[in-house]
Amino acid sequence: MELFQLMAATTTDPAQGGANWSTLLFTFVPLIGMVVIFYFLLIRPEKKRAKKEKEMRENIQVADEVVTIGGIIGRVLSIQEDTIVVETGSDRNRIRVLKTAIAENRTAHDDVEKVTIKK
Numbered sequence: 001m002e003l004f005q006l007m008a009a010t011t012t013d014p015a016q017g018g019a020n021w022s023t024l025l026f027t028f029v030p031l032i033g034m035v036v037i038f039y040f041l042l043i044r045p046e047k048k049r050a051k052k053e054k055e056m057r058e059n060i061q062v063a064d065e066v067v068t069i070g071g072i073i074g075r076v077l078s079i080q081e082d083t084i085v086v087e088t089g090s091d092r093n094r095i096r097v098l099k100t101a102i103a104e105n106r107t108a109h110d111d112v113e114k115v116t117i118k119k
Helices: 002-012 019-058
Strands: 065-068 073-079 083-088 093-098 102-105
Touching: 019 102, 065 083
Parallel strands: none
Antiparallel strands: 065 073, 065 102, 073 083, 083 093
């Protein structure tokens, strides 16, 4: 309600001149500054991290050693569109997990850097 009253005062009261515009400016400049700060401190780094995670999951190959979000460590046996079959331990148990459940690829490839999800 204050904003609308302030805007109405700036358009209908020519006697005060630029005083109301300066008040309006000092009201919005800190708000705009906070939005910019939030973008550079929170939103942009999160987008970069999500992009690296997606790239890591797309570059998983058969025989890579991976760690799931739940902490299961195993080797990739096969890769489908959205799932991966992981073989764990010496008893050769096989688990089918979603690609989004992969937290880390422990196999170093020359063309892809190692990416770990930190939460």
